[in-house]
Amino acid sequence: MSTDKQKRMRIYFTGVGGQGTLTATTLLARTAMDAGLDVVAGEVHGMAQRGGVVESVLLLGGWRSPKLDFGEADVLLGFEPLETLRGLPYLRAGGAVFSSADPLPPLSVSLGGAQYPSMEEVEAQTRRVAGQCHFVPCRELGLKAGSAQAGNTVLLSVACASGILPFGVDALEAAIGKYLPPKLQASNLKALELGMAALRI
Amino acid sequence: MSKNPLLDGRRGERHLLLGNEAIVRGALEAGVHMISCYPGTPSSEVPDTFRRLGGEGRYRLEYSVNEKVAFEVAAGGALGGAMSLVTMKHVGLNVAADPLFTAAYTGMPGGLVVLSADDPGCHSSQNEQDNRAYARAAMLPCLEPVSAQEAHDMTREAFRLARELQQPVLLRTTTRVNHMRGPVEFDDLPAAQPLVPFERNPGRFVPVPAVARKRHAAVLDIMEQARALAESSRFNTERAGNAATRLGIIASGVARNYLADALTAGGWDDKVRVLELGMTWPLPEKRLVAFLEQCDRVLVLEEGPALLERDVRALAQREGCKTRLEGKTDSLTELGELSTTLLLRRLAEFLDCPCPVKGGNAQALELPGRPPNLCAGCSHRAVFHAVRQLFGDDAYYSSDIGCYTLGMLPPLKCADFLVCMGSSISAGSGFARASGKTVVAFIGDSTFFHSGMTGLANAVFNRHDIIVVILDNGTTAMTGHQPNPGMVQDMLGENAAHLDIEAIVRAMGVSSCRKVRAFNLKAVTSALEEMRAQTGVRVLIAEEPCALYARRQLKKTQPQVAMVKEQGPDAAHCLETLACPAFYRDGEALAVDESLCTGCMVCLQVGPKSFKARRRDV
Structure with a gap:
């Protein structure tokens, strides 16, 4: 059981600066550490955060390198669908994808110079390489739970509930209780429930 | 204040820490007395964590005006007997190289640790x-951690070595x-550590x-003493998967991580013997x-580099070793970062084994880019638009290091060249003299204090011809809102004093100097029109707090947002020339995203017929 628990896994997170993907990465890292797993997380701060792409990784079970190359991630957590699509090369063949389905168009699209791919296109491309994938209206559910940021917890909840991670939603729930400030607890616990419900649909 | 494990944690506790936080805890466990810094990614969380902790009297932290000054303050501290830490990013050590080389000659009895945070891959x-x-060049022992635990352990070790050898020690990290x-x-944290009393000895300390x-x-x-310590350092480790193997790998720095993962992924742990170097200078030659x-x-x-x-x-050549040595190749180059796949x-x-790396499974797609951009409500955008x-x-734009470097992007296109931090005024001066063209130099408030002031003094002294725009957003924005001398006194607290940029500029002899609100486009434009007609050194100070800083630290939000009325x-012209990220297209129509709009109302000035203000929905 314990060796199974230390199963090696590499998770790639991607989103947009300001969304809170690094906070979500740290929360999942703490969840994993409290579940007794070997944990290394990696992130990049600085210039990229000004509305650019923000990537981070979480390594479980003994991996040491906090930077992934193409084809190395077992799981991709996309907090924005265009970034999920951009991050797909990082996924190994047959890996799992959990993604927000709520677009945040980049400025090039807002200015009318570029076209945002349709959600059908994003999902079709994802299905081509992923063993399983789930697209969830995270922003919408997050707002329902209390804030757009709570949408990140919706996505973490979906991933935990899928059974693919070496810990479940109960571990995430405990980490929310232990590590998030009291004023954010209610919305994040609500988001957790909405995430579980979204997976059942 | 809630308790923080970095200050209150006890022996045996385990906490998930950022590498930079682990450095802080390691320094605290060593008993660090003084920290000085100039912020720069990826080093900034070290001083920022010390600042957040407050320290309860354990240490004194300062944000110095640049890395050379930070180094000199730390060197003075170490001469005065304190365990001192100075932190900066890799290019900052170029600024501090002069004191670095001499500090290595005189030695630092109190113990000086220099954190250099390098950035392979140029993330920032x-x-x-x-x-x-x-x-190698300045003659310093060097330690290179590759995990959070090592960042903690090696910081402690760095202070131990720095005191034992009285030689500055380089703690070299990389972004990852x-x-x-x-x-x-x-x-546990130790009791207050003793200072090393300074003994006057000009024959050593005055070079x-x-x-x-x-x-x-x-x-x-x-x-040579340091080399002897490296021979037996616990951070230099050796293992042989299989006693008979005659294949070896020597790994240092972050390559140790990729190597460990590649050996596991390939199932090759038994095939090689490995020597890992954590104390990477001087080299343990015997070993x-x-x-x-x-x-x-x-x-x-x-x-x-190799x-x-x-x-x-x-x-190997000196010792007559017959071992065949391999290293960098066409596929494993000196460029960028390594990865597990590259090492596989x-x-x-x-090893002459089949490579387990399969080809890519997703083709690279042509997707709309998402480059970093100036924030909605950024005062730099207003000034760049006016310029x-x-x-x-017709003008050439000399840029500098800060958020405003992003002014290079269209449609603002306000950066034609950039040499290094603090160079905009001096490089702009040289460019104008050589080319005879009009040059507008942009520099932020923190960068002005860092090394723009000397460039301005030089421009006045040598009668250069340049328009300088000081983009004063009241903070060090790019690296996370660290203090600088231009910050308002209320935000600096009692350990630091405010310096007035306009008074400095005028005292340097600049007679054409105007100060305006950056969000007042008419005022910015008329000041620049006046300066365009003049010659010599002209300085426009455009003030407006950084939008993020205003919201997060100054707790200021505007009750109104912009909306499209026509x-x-x-x-469309406003969208195309201002390109504020709060604009978006709703079908064919242009709209303003209320959640992004900060209420700067610059768009109302650019397109008065098209935009109007309304109360923010709460």
Whole structure:
């Protein structure tokens, strides 16, 4: 059981600066550490955060390198669908994808110079390489739970509930209780429930 | 204040820490007395964490005006007997190189640790320089952690060495290490550590030529002592998967992580013997030679330039080792960062095994880009818009280091060249003199204090012809809102004093100096029109707090946001020339995203017919 628990896994997170993907990465890292797993997380701060792409990784079970190359991630957590699509090369063949389905168009699209791919296109491309994938209206559910940021917890909840991670939603729930400030607890616990419900649909 | 484990944690506790936080805890466990810094990614969380902790009287932290000054303050502290830490990014050590080389000659009795946070891959930097070269050039012991635990352990070790050898020690990290998180096991914090009383000795501490010549020899002796310590350092480790193997790998820095993962992924742990170097300078030569002699072929792995490889080759040649040495190749280059996949490919070659890396499984797609951008409500955008409308391509734009470097992007296009931090005024001066063109130089408030002031003094002194725009947003925005002398006194607290930029500019002899609100486009434009008609050094100070800083630290939000009242070419023109990220297209119509709009109302000034203000929905 314990060796199974230390199963090696590499998770790639991607989103947009300001969304809170690094906070979500740290929360999942703490969840994993409290579940007794070997944990290394990696992130990049600085210039990229000004509305650019923000990537981070979480390594479980003994991996040491906090930077992934193409084809190395077992799981991709996309907090924005265009970034999920951009991050797909990082996924190994047959890996799992959990993604927000709520677009945040980049400025090039807002200015009318570029076209945002349709959600059908994003999902079709994802299905081509992923063993399983789930697209969830995270922003919408997050707002329902209390804030757009709570949408990140919706996505973490979906991933935990899928059974693919070496810990479940109960571990995430405990980490929310232990590590998030009291004023954010209610919305994040609500988001957790909405995430579980979204997976059942 | 809630308790923070970095200050309150006890021996045996384990906490998930950012690499930079682990450095802080390691320094606290060593008993650090003084910290000075200039912020710069990826080093900034070290001083920022010390600042957040407050320290309860354990240490004194300062944000110095630049890295040279920070280094000198720390060196003075270490001469005065304090365990001192100075932190900066890799290019900052270039600024501090002058005191670095001399501090290495005189030695630092109190103990001086220099954190250089390098940035291979240029995540937030203008180059990939590798500061291991400074350990070699200036003669400093160097430690390179690759995990959060090692960041903690090696920081402690660095202070121990710095006091034992009285030699500055380089703690060299890379972005992936500064910004990784991992569990760290704590020790207790010590009682206050004693200062080392300064003993007057000008024959050592005043490096006039006669002293310096003598000290050069002394430093070579000290580095031989450091080498002896490296031979038995617990951070230099060796393992042999299989006693019979004659294949070896020497790895240093972050390559150690990729190597460990590649060996596991390939199932090759038994096939090689491995020597990992954590204390990477001076090299443990005896140990290296003994390792080489156990191997027929050795592969040297390191990120960046082949510094270790060249040194090992020279050592092998000197010692007459017959081992065949390999290192950088066409596929494993000196460029950028390493990865597990890159090492799997290289190791498959080296071990003559099939490579387990499969081809890519997703084709790279042509997707709309998402480059970093100036925020909605950024005052720099307002000023860049006004400058571009007035000067267009007739002027040349000398840029500097800060958020405003992003002004290079269209449609603002307000950066034509950039040399280094603080260079905009001086490089702009030279450019204008050589080309005879109009030059507008942009510089932020923190960068002005960092090294723009000297460029301005020079421009006045040498009668240069330049328009300088000081983009004063009241903070050090790019790196996370650290204090600088221009910050308002209320935000600085009692340990720092405010300096007035306008008074400095005028005191330097600039007669054409105007101060305006950056969001007042009419005022910005008319000041620039006036300056365009003049010659000599002209300085426009455009003030407006950074939008993020205003919201998060100053707790200021505008009750109003902008909205589109009339669609049409005027609105489209505003979108095309201002390109605020709060604009978006709702079908064919232009709209303003209320959640992004900060209420700066610059769009109302650019397109008065198209935009109006309304109350923010709460």
